[in-house]
Amino acid sequence: MKKLYGIIGDPVHQSLSPQMHNQEFEKLRIHAYYHPFRIAKEDLAVAIKGMKVMGVQGFNVTVPHKLAVMPLLDEIDPLAQKIGAVNTVVRKGEKFVGYNTDGMGFVRALQMDWKEDLAGESALVIGAGGAAQAIYFSLLSVGVKHIDICNRTVEKAEAMIDSSSSDTSSRALTLAEAEEEMGNYSFVIQTTSIGMASTEGKSPVSLDRLNAGAFVSDIIYNPGQTEFLKQAALKGAKTQNGVGMLVHQGVLAFEKWTGITPDVQRMTEVVTAHIGG
Numbered sequence: 036m037k038k039l040y041g042i043i044g045d046p047v048h049q050s051l052s053p054q055m056h057n058q059e060f061e062k063l064r065i066h067a068y069y070h071p072f073r074i075a076k077e078d079l080a081v082a083i084k085g086m087k088v089m090g091v092q093g094f095n096v097t098v099p100h101k102l103a104v105m106p107l108l109d110e111i112d113p114l115a116q117k118i119g120a121v122n123t124v125v126r127k128g129e130k131f132v133g134y135n136t137d138g139m140g141f142v143r144a145l146q147m148d149w150k151e152d153l154a155g156e157s158a159l160v161i162g163a164g165g166a167a168q169a170i171y172f173s174l175l176s177v178g179v180k181h182i183d184i185c186n187r188t189v190e191k192a193e194a195m196i197d198s199s200s201s202d203t204s205s206r207a208l209t210l211a212e213a214e215e216e217m218g219n220y221s222f223v224i225q226t227t228s229i230g231m232a233s234t235e236g237k238s239p240v241s242l243d244r245l246n247a248g249a250f251v252s253d254i255i256y257n258p259g260q261t262e263f264l265k266q267a268a269l270k271g272a273k274t275q276n277g278v279g280m281l282v283h284q285g286v287l288a289f290e291k292w293t294g295i296t297p298d299v300q301r302m303t304e305v306v307t308a309h310i311g312g
């Protein structure tokens with residue numbers, strides 16, 4: 036009998052995870068199947084219980100359940116606890132253990148596309164929502180010491196820094212302050228929704244002062260090149276869109292479930308085929 040995996044969310048039809056994971060199960064001859072489950076908010080607790088008793092081996096969690104699922108699990112990994120959100124659940128015996136692979140997925144993609152050793156670098160995170168929080172705590176966990184956060188609502192950036200127990204020199208900046216200081220950063224990460232469909236052609240900040248040697252990421256993967264990345268490329272920076280983060284959060288989940296590293300290139304092709312890249 037095939038082992039069952041899946042993703043819970045609402046909506047969930049847009050998720051590329053079923054295609055990414057099922058392709059790898061098939062190619063690697065792993066006897067398993069990954070199914071999208073649309074679960075309404077009010078049904079979350081009963082869904083988790085159902086998956087437990089039906090023997091589901093692991094699942095991803097997406098909007099709107101990433102926070103709400105936490106008290107329904109048996110254990111939470113320390114990094115997921117810090118981030119305050121779970122996107123991957125692994126069955127360990129009779130326990131469901133929650134992890135967050137979003138932030139480390141971003142870090143892995145950055146290491147592959149840019150450099151392995153990030154510790155000495157100086158980062159600017161734009162935005163202070165859930166994605167920014169996952170990335171911020173994951174960068175701290177791999178030893179990046181200098182990470183500033185800028186946000187339209189600067190208080191949210193301050194709260195994120197305050198919630199970090201690590202010894203950091205992080206500062207919370209307004210978007211205007213970040214524009215002024217842009218030249219100081221060796222990498223810049225755009226995590227807001229600005230640049231997606233309804234705001235296509237817009238950028239949350241000006242990159243006029245960007246250092247030409249900087250590495251610039253936008254976690255948006257559709258469109259494949261946002262206005263923000265276009266501006267960065269014009270400044271001579273190396274750029275990366277959100278495909279790598281999406282793929283690597285899946286790679287990390289797959290590894291946790293099976294102990295096997297899937298084919299990153301094949302998984303990337305699933306995503307790029309979808310966005311027409």
Ligand code: ATR
Nearest residue numbers: 162163164165166167186187188191226227228239
């Ligand atoms: P996610 O979980 O995807 O990160 P989120 O938690 O809703 O989504 O966070 C959205 C981020 O985009 C926030 O940093 C938000 O800024 P505020 O905290 O000030 O709301 C940012 N954002 C959304 N719309 C924006 C806009 N028009 N201009 C600037 N920032 C915006």
